Amino acid sequence: MSERRDSHPGPSERIEPRLGDLDQLDRPLPPPRPPEAPPPPPRRRRWPWLLLGLLIAMLLLWLYQDRLRSLVPNTGLNAALDRAEAALAAGRLEGVDGARALFQSVLAQQPDDERARRGLRAVGLAELARADTAYRAGRLDEAAQHLAVARELLGGGSDVERLEGLLVKARAATRPVDAWLDQAAAAFAAGRLDGPDGAGPLYQRVLEADPGNAVARHGLDQVGATLAAQARAALAAGDTATAATDLDRLAALLPGHAELPALRAALAPASPAADGDAQHAVQNGLAALQAGRIDGDDGALAWFRRALAIDPANAPARAGLAQVAQAWIVQAEAALDAGDRAQAGALLERAATLAPDAPELAAARDRLQTATAATPAAAPAPSGPPSAPAAPAPAAPPVSPAPAAPPANLPAAASTATAAVSPPADPARDARIAELLARADQALAQGRIVLPPGDSAYDLYRSALALDGNNAAARRGLEDLPRRALDAYDTALARGDLARAGELLEDIAELPTTALDADVEQRLGNAWLSLAERQLAGGDRRGATQSLAKARQATPDPARLQALIARLGP
Structure with a gap:
């Protein structure tokens, strides 16, 4: 019987170790395998960060555009500054091409320009030096004019006050x-x-x-x-x-x-009207005025004054007093037609206590002065009114009225007629005129152009002309008021005193025959806008909002206004 071997040993059989091919022992070892490269990291997207940086840069440029704009050289402004400094060196301080006007034009466009500010101060010092020279030479009027300009440009100072005191003493001595x-x-x-x-x-x-x-x-x-x-x-x-x-x-x-x-x-x-109200008194006054009752306890004058005693700010009562003054002026004209110059003068004096600036009053005084000069030797007519006009005030004796200043837009023929009559020589009157002119110059130097009533340069020049309608200094001062007010306005803008500039703008608007250019008010509005932009750039949103409200009142550049409103937001 043949024995059969299985090629697959069973689990209990032993496996002999094998050495392999011994002929390969002398061969070199194979090179080691290179390590595997790690996978590449995922790529990060950089464009969002670049976009964010670009947006931040644009925002900073928008917020600080005014400061950045100031760093860019302006050829036109530099040329204007060069011309201004040349004019200052040549002594040309005033005029269209003078140093003052050129420096102020630069500051109107660039309020923070230090070179223009220094130049304007140098102009002020030069004006102060001219004022001192004129004072030492005895030219007091010329000194006062230069001193007024110096005060505007320098904003006062010990030297200005000292010279002004010397001028006052010099005038007082005369x-x-x-x-x-x-x-x-x-x-x-x-x-x-x-x-x-x-x-x-x-x-x-x-x-x-x-x-x-x-x-x-x-x-x-x-x-x-x-x-x-x-x-x-x-x-x-x-x-x-x-x-x-x-x-x-x-x-x-x-x-x-x-x-x-x-x-x-x-x-x-x-007052009987105290039991009611001011409105009741005004109604009674109007009724009395329509009935022709002006004086007396039941007259229009008494009723309007009772209303003002109850309410001093009552506008209808003040308007009623102006109507009373108008009635007296009409009665004075009638008295002049009748040849009663004394009665006309008394009525005009009463009207002057209620409406001293009425143009009808000035015209009536001119007519009275002309009639008085034409017949100086004529005896005055009886003082009684021809048709029962109001009696003169108890403490207002008849005086010789003098012509008031004719308006600046008076026709040439009328102005010549007014100037043709010169009042007789009167040392007391001449001294009074000199005093009024000095006070007017002082008021102008101190910036009292239209206000307060009665003590402003405008009212004082008019008072001097009321005494002598031919006074050249008073006429020149009155005609020069708009220009001086505009110069003071430009100076206030240049100094950054926007509140004062606003007050001067109101004064200019109140001066008769003064037509404001459109850009005059706009310059104030733009200055307020510039201030608001600087405040906003500095983080002062509250101040910027207040400045924006001021700018809106002065009709600034519409585009800049809307841009600033958008930046401020709701």
């Missing part, structure tokens, strides 16, 4: 103070307390020339005490109309008098 004191004493003894030749204004004139004059101060106190006593006596007698008139005279002469508040408080309940 004024007849002793003669004014004598005239004031005589007027007080005659009972003329106020009015052009009254004791009060004469004492005030002395105090303006010599503020430390004790005689004038005591005399002015006596005038105030007399007017207050008259008002108290009228109140005690129940004559509220006279009391109101006396209080108005006292307030016009001495607005800070200690007894005024108490007397006004006593007048209000004494």
Whole structure:
């Protein structure tokens, strides 16, 4: 029997180890396999970061565009600055091509330009030097003009104040103070307390020339005490109309008098209209005016004053007083037609207490002055009114009215007719005119162009012309007011004093015959916009909002305005 071997050993069989091919032992080992390279990392997208950086750069450019714009050289501005500095070196300070105008034009376009600011200050110092030279040479009017410009450009200062004090003293030395004191004493003894030749204004004139004059101060106190006593006596007698008139005279002469508040408080309940309201008094005044009743306790004047005693800011009552003044002017014209110059003068003086700036009043005074000069020797007609016009005020004696300043747009023929008549020589009147001109120059230097009423350059020049319609200095000053106001406006803009520039813009608008160019107001609006943009760039959103509100009132550039509104957001 044959034995069979299975080629596949069973699980219990042993497997012998094998050495392999021993002939291969001397061969070199195969090189090791290189390690496998790691897989490449995933690629990151960089374009979102680049886009974000670009957006941030654009935002910064938008927010700081004003500062960046200032770093870019402006060829036109640099050329203007070069011309301005050349004009300053040549001594050409004023005029269209003068240093002042050129520096101000640069600052109007670039308010932060330091070179222009330094140049404008140099112009101010040059004007101050010219003022000092003119003062030392005795040319006081010329010195006052240069000093006014220096004050505008420099904003004051110790040197300006010193020279202004010297000018005031020099002018005071040329004024007849002793003669004014004598005239004031005589007027007080005659009972003329106020009015052009009254004791009060004469004492005030002395105090303006010599503020430390004790005689004038005591005399002015006596005038105030007399007017207050008259008002108290009228109140005690129940004559509220006279009391109101006396209080108005006292307030016009001495607005800070200690007894005024108490007397006004006593007048209000004494008025019949106090039981009702100011509107009732105004209605009664209008009815009386339509009926031709002006004076008396039931006249229009008394009713309108009662309304103002209740409500001092009542506009209809003030308008009613203006209508009363107009009625007196009409009556004065009728008196002139009848040849009664004395009555016409008294009526015009009464009208001047209510509406001193009325153009009809100025025209009537011109006519009265012409009639007086044409027949100087004619005897005045009786002072009684031909058709029962209002009687003159108790403390307003008839005076010789003088012509008021004709408006700047007066026709040439009318202006020539006004200038053809010169008032007779009067040293007191000439001294008064010189004083008014000095006060007007001082008011102009201090920026009081239109306000306050009665103490502004405009009113003082007009007062001088009312005394002498031919006075060249007063006419020149009045005609030059718009230009001086515009110069002050430009200076305020250049200094960045936008609030003052706004006040001057209102003054310019109130000056008669002044037509504002469209860009004058727009420059103020654009300056407010520039300030708002700087405030917004500095993070002051509240200040930028307030400046934006100011800019809207001054009609700025519409495109810039809308852009700034969009930047501020809701």
